[in-house]
Amino acid sequence: MSGGGEKPELIINGKRLDGRGATDLRSLKIEPNVIKNAAGSAYVEWGNNKIIAAVHGPKEALPKHTSDPEKAVIKCRYMMAPFSSLEGHGRTGPNRRSIEISKVTKEVFENVVMLELFPGTEIDIYVEVLQGDGGTRAAGITAAAVAMALSGIPMTDVPYAVSAGKIGETVVLDLNMIEDNYSDADMPVAVKPLTNETLLLQMDGSFTKEQFKEAMEMILESGKKIHEIQAAAIKRPYQEIIERYER
Amino acid sequence: MQRIVIPGEKISDTPVRMHNTLINNGKTYSTIVGLYSDEKSTLIPLEGLWNPAYGDTAVGVIEEDRLNTYNVNLNSPYKGLLISKFVQEQLNKGDVVEASVKELDKTQTVVLMRPRKLSGGKIFSITPSKVPRVLGKGNNMLKELSASTKSSIIVGHNGVVWIKGGNMQLAMDAILRIQEEAHTTGLTDRIKEMLSKGN
Numbered sequence: 528m529s530g531g532g533e534k535p536e537l538i539i540n541g542k543r544l545d546g547r548g549a550t551d552l553r554s555l556k557i558e559p560n561v562i563k564n565a566a567g568s569a570y571v572e573w574g575n576n577k578i579i580a581a582v583h584g585p586k587e588a589l590p591k592h593t594s595d596p597e598k599a600v601i602k603c604r605y606m607m608a609p610f611s612s613l614e615g616h617g618r619t620g621p622n623r624r625s626i627e628i629s630k631v632t633k634e635v636f637e638n639v640v641m642l643e644l645f646p647g648t649e650i651d652i653y654v655e656v657l658q659g660d661g662g663t664r665a666a667g668i669t670a671a672a673v674a675m676a677l678s679g680i681p682m683t684d685v686p687y688a689v690s691a692g693k694i695g696e697t698v699v700l701d702l703n704m705i706e707d708n709y710s711d712a713d714m715p716v717a718v719k720p721l722t723n724e725t726l727l728l729q730m731d732g733s734f735t736k737e738q739f740k741e742a743m744e745m746i747l748e749s750g751k752k753i754h755e756i757q758a759a760a761i762k763r764p765y766q767e768i769i770e771r772y773e774r
Numbered sequence: 775m776q777r778i779v780i781p782g783e784k785i786s787d788t789p790v791r792m793h794n795t796l797i798n799n800g801k802t803y804s805t806i807v808g809l810y811s812d813e814k815s816t817l818i819p820l821e822g823l824w825n826p827a828y829g830d831t832a833v834g835v836i837e838e839d840r841l842n843t844y845n846v847n848l849n850s851p852y853k854g855l856l857i858s859k860f861v862q863e864q865l866n867k868g869d870v871v872e873a874s875v876k877e878l879d880k881t882q883t884v885v886l887m888r889p890r891k892l893s894g895g896k897i898f899s900i901t902p903s904k905v906p907r908v909l910g911k912g913n914n915m916l917k918e919l920s921a922s923t924k925s926s927i928i929v930g931h932n933g934v935v936w937i938k939g940g941n942m943q944l945a946m947d948a949i950l951r952i953q954e955e956a957h958t959t960g961l962t963d964r965i966k967e968m969l970s971k972g973n
Contacts, residue, residue, distance in 0.1 A: 567821070585823070585851040596881075639781075641805060645823075647882045648851045676781050679821030679903065681805040683796055684782030721782045721803070761807055762778045765820055765957055772958050 534709055537694045543706065545574075549699045552689070552749050557673055557760035565653075567678030569760065571670040574703055575660035580670035582678040585648035593649065598642035603633040603652040605667055612659040612704070628654075628664045635668055635688070635717045635726045641681040650680060661704035662690045665715045668727070669753060676761050685761070686726055687753040688717035691742035693734060698741045700749055712738075716746050720754045723747055776811045778820070778957075779804040785817065792817055809957050820957055822903035824850050824932045826884045830875040833897065833930030834886075836865050846871065848932045849899050852884045863891055870897055870936060872928050892928065895938030898946065900953045902933035907956040908949055915952070915962065919945055922969040944972040 537544060547553070553574030562568035565581035588594030593602075605628040606621070632654060640650065652675070654667035665688035672685045692702040693712035707713050712732030719726055734742060779785055785795065786802040794806045794817055804810065809818045826832075834846040834854050844865055846854030856865075856873065865871065870893075873886035900908065908929050909916050920927050924940030927949075937945050948965055955961055 587851070587853070645851055645882075676807055677821060679806060679819065679823055679901070681794060682781045683803070683805060685780060719782075758780050758783075761780045765778050765807075768955055769958055772955070772960065772964075 535705075537706055537709060538697060538699075543694075543699065545703065549697055550745050550749070552701050552752065553703065555669075555753060555756050557670065557756055559673060559677055559760045559764055565674070565678070566680075567674040567676065569670045569673035569677065571666050571673075573662065573666040573669070574701075575658060576656070576663055576666045577658040578663065578666050578670050579653075579655045579657065580667060580674045581653045581655075582650065582671070582674045582680070583653075584650040584678075585645040585680065586651075588647060588649035594647050596646055599640075599645040599648045599650055601633050601636050601640065601642070601650050601652060603629045603636070603654070603671075605629045605632055605654040605656075605664070607656040607659055607663070611656045628667070631664065631727050631729065632668055632671065635686055636671065636675065636682075638726050639672075639682045639684050639686055639719060640675065641683065644681060659704070661702050661707040662715065664688070665690050665717070668717050669757065673757050673760050677764075684719045684721045685754065685757055686717050686719050687750050687757060688715060688727060689746055689749055689753060690715040691746050693732065693738060693742075696738075698734075698738050698745065700742075700745045714739075714742060716743070718747065718750055720750055775813075776809050776957075778807070779810045779817070780807055781805050785810050786815070790815060794819055794822075818957070819903040821901060824852075824902035826850075826852060826875050826878045826932075828875060828877065830931040831872060831928070832875055832884065832886060832932045833870065833872050833892070833928055833934040833936050834932070835897070836867055836869045836871060839865065839867055846873075846886060848884060848930075849934050850884075850902070850932050852878065852882055854884050854886055856886050856889055860887060861889055865889075865891060869893075870895070872930070872936070875931075892936050892938075895926070895936050896942060896946075897934055897936045899933050900935060900949065902931065904953045904956045905929055905931050905933060907961070908935075908952050910962070915965070918962075918966065918969070919948055922966075923948070923972075941972065944969065947972075 556572040558570040568581040668688035714730040717727035834848040838845040844856040848854040873889040876887040923945040
């Protein structure tokens with residue numbers, strides 16, 4: 528996604544376009560259990576991103592040839608709504624980009640969900656982007672992790688994802704759409720917070736070795752905050768009922 | 775003191791072998807959203823799926839009448855199977871049956887035994903992990919429910935509930951309330967109060 532044309536100045540006096548510093552996250556809000564018909568669901572507002580994630584299953588894998596007698600299979604559909612962005616992503620149904628993001632999201636969850644408990648079944652993850660503003664794959668994974676935990680499917684950890692990038696020679700965290708279009712590097716990373724194992728790492732552009740290290744440190748540091756918000760969102764529906772009776 | 779844990783949250787510094795946990799480097803981690811009690815060292819799932827075990831009661835709907843078997847929809851990842859030889863009465867597609875689990879075979883099929891046809895009534899489903907709370911200790915909650923609403927109620931471990939007769943609406947409301955508030959204390963008293971008010 529190259530911006531083309533003249534490069535606008537994205538960092539002025541150490542502040543980014545939306546007033547953030549280099550290591551600041553955009554505001555993140557997670558609403559649990561928004562879809563009644565899904566086993567688990569979550570709605571995420573991450574800056575201007577608005578994303579709904581829902582998890583269905585496990586259920587019998589259909590068509591039959593997709594099933595695995597050893598473990599469950601995960602099927603993921605990431606989709607941008609036709610009205611979600613200025614660039615017309617998703618206006619023509621599944622495309623190269625959405626198929627790619629579906630695949631990487633699926634692979635993140637294949638490494639945390641305990642698939643061997645449900646042989647021959649499928650687990651569906653749906654990520655719908657209502658409004659996109661850069662970093663939707665990271666926000667989608669973060670939302671889907673909350674939805675997966677709420678569905679009751681055993682998993683080893685609740686992963687989170689966030690992107691880091693480079694504007695000029697400055698490493699910055701959590702790029703928005705404009706920064707992403709004109710940045711020199713963009714790297715979404717998904718992490719298992721318990722062990723800090725990397726589940727997803729993609730990169731556009733280039734980092735030097737030192738910049739990459741700096742970016743990873745930023746991601747792991749901000750991840751603590753993201754994971755806290757996820758944990759609070761998962762616990763909230765139960766906490767509310769407990770508080771109603773035990774004051 | 776009970777606390778809510780999420781997948782990947784550490785519940786103990788020592789390895790404790792129990793359901794829905796994972797032992798890593800000598801420490802125990804939860805794999806589900808659950809209620810963990812430090813003193814009793816129990817992890818009760820708040821959301822979860824049904825693990826079929828021998829003797830579990832299952833309520834299902836006949837989906838297909840095959841030559842020697844009936845396929846039963848159990849509202850779970852597992853298929854239900856009834857062998858016609860052991861069925862006393864004629865069953866048709868759409869009939870509701872109660873049966874107990876004989877085994878979970880290698881193809882993830884729940885083989886059922888001792889079926890009983892349930893005619894009339896209504897079925898609805900709840901989260902399977904909340905079934906023990908609906909039944910109560912020694913089925914006390916269920917006895918209380920059917921005594922005060924005068925309904926016949928059968929709760930399957932797969933989360934499907936069948937009710938017939940009496941004050942069906944009240945029974946249903948009570949069961950759905952138990953599902954919602956299963957992880958709170960003093961639930962039995964609140965349900966008793968609700969039932970006595972409802973009548």
